[in-house]
Amino acid sequence: DAMVIQNPRYQVTQFGKPVTLSCSQTLNHNVMYWYQQKSSQAPKLLFHYYDKDFNNEADTPDNFQSRRPNTSFCFLDIRSPGLGDAAMYLCATKTGRTDTQYFGPGTRLTVL
Amino acid sequence: QQQVKQSPQSLIVQKGGISIINCAYENTAFDYFPWYQQFPGKGPALLIAIRPDVSEKKEGRFTISFNKSAKQFSLHIMDSQPGDSATYFCAASRSGGYQKVTFGTGTKLQVIP
Structure with missing residues (x-):
């Protein structure tokens, strides 16, 4: 049973054309994360939500925004994708009481 | 102080062998690995x-060894x-x-038959 679902799995966009990636979870976890992972690199945290509280990493570009309309869903908006934004985007969740993060399968973003 | 150093970057092991990956951390406030x-x-x-209160944890073929004083931990994969x-x-x-x-920066493991 899928617990952290990401859609789409593959996204192709054009340089500068806004794109939205989505994440949903059936775990009822209150913490949700967005990571960017480039080839042969570790995941890089972009931001996270603790319930409705949003926390941006200091080095996350302004081009990246996020929304969490409810516990189950979280969105990553890239307002003007550049070639350097091509990457795998990973969503992860956890509860506030435990330490294990559960990752989704990722969305592979290609920027043409 | 927030870094976790991981080695090797890549590893090739024959089937049935032991794979060993090492990590070292700096921040003594870390308590989940x-x-x-x-x-x-x-x-x-x-x-x-x-967690740092134990020196080893085993689950099937996978074992973590933890050395709190050295701030190091490693993954052993038996019978790869x-x-x-x-x-x-x-x-x-x-x-x-x-x-x-x-x-950590990741280790790409290849197990060859």
Whole structure:
């Protein structure tokens, strides 16, 4: 049973054309994360939500925004994708009481 | 102080052999040390985790050894199988609530028949 679902799995966009990636979870976890992972690199945290509280990493570009309309869903908006934004985007969740993060399968973003 | 150093970057092991990946951390406030396994095109999945109150944890063929005084921990994969071929990330964080996870740089393991 899928617990952290990401859609789409593959996204192709054009340089500068806004794109939205989505994440949903059936775990009822209150913490949700967005990571960017480039080839042969570790995941890089972009931001996270603790319930409705949003926390941006200091080095996350302004081009990246996020929304969490409810516990189950979280969105990553890239307002003007550049070639350097091509990457795998990973969503992860956890509860506030435990330490294990559960990752989704990722969305592979290609920027043409 | 937030870094987790991981080595080797890549590893080739014959089927049936032992794969060993090492990590070192600096921040003594870290108290949760997970290992993630990632297959190509997939998200990372928790493989095994340890806390600093134990020196070793074993789950099947996977063992974490932890040396608190040296601030080092390692993953041993016994009887390595071709299906173990993946990228392995060590990580460290503080427990509870929201805590940022610091990942190692990853080790690409290839197990050859």
